[in-house]
Amino acid sequence: MSLSVKGIARKYGGIVGGFSVVKGIFSGSVTGSVSLRAKLESLARQEFSFFYPSKCTYDDGWAAFEQTWSHIRVRIKLNPDAGISVATMNDLKSKWKNRIENTWNNKWGCGRSDEVTCPFTFEVQWVNSNEHHAVEVKQCGEGEFCRSNERVWDVKDDVSIAHEFGHMLGNRDEYKDDNCPNRTPVNTGTVMDNNSPNIPARLLTRFADNIGSNVVSLT
Ligand SMILES: [Zn+2]
Structure with missing residues (x-):
């Protein structure tokens, strides 16, 4: 996890005169050895959740995640339908976590001109409680039409899971859909359009805004 000490310490920026890390940041309660990194992480950690209502027939979304700089x-609880084995679930957890994190990680960073650039990284945690999102895992029958969405994932899915994860972060669909003729942006060639691993900077803007920073290139 990358942290900008200067960025996280911005809240102390208005202080004039002497400043004590022990008194000012640790509230004076330092006994034994302490970790400044752990303290900075706890200072930076925030929970976010919001509903983004439909713009057409089935566009409702629920976003929830924890952001530490x-x-x-994202804590996800998978609820498999009956008949899906533990071994299958373990395989899916490994495959889906890799797919999501490889698609979203290290594409852009955040930073300001006087602060170190930190790459945006994403982490899936499979949990049994205290989840941000609950997902039904289903196994579609042969020839059965079924398509995953934010809340229902099929065992055969792989690349589309990075797209469903995008919804969990608050992003809408961007593919052409006759049921949603006014959709915009549309046909973008991004993960929210055709499941490609293309992550445009604008999909990271809310995370930069959350910490008073900007989306910047990593190269
Ligand atoms: Zn979608």
């Missing part, structure tokens, strides 16, 4: 962690 440039690191976004």
